[in-house]
Amino acid sequence: MTLTKNHVADEVQQALGVSRKRSMELVEILLEIVKSSLESDNDVLVSGFGKFCVREKKPRRGRNPATGTDMLLDGRKVVTFKCSAVLRDRINSGKVESPGS
Known part of the structure; x- marks a missing residue:
């Protein structure tokens, strides 16, 4: 199952006991902070x-896959993610914890 923004807002709502509207606002605020930081070329x-x-x-x-002709692709910026050792160990242990544990 894919974790969506709505699922995250539901978890925030349950964990904090706030309204659904407030939990969605909190998730949106967090994501905006992350996006603006990355837009400014700052790591998060x-x-x-x-x-x-x-x-x-x-x-x-x-190469254009439809025609097979060579082409030059422009440079660009991409976002990469490197998980922490704590997260990697938790994923590899197979241990599942509920949020807030």
């Missing part, structure tokens, strides 16, 4: 979870 580090980084990709040669 969440201890015990991982680090989001903005990386520059250089222009590269590619």
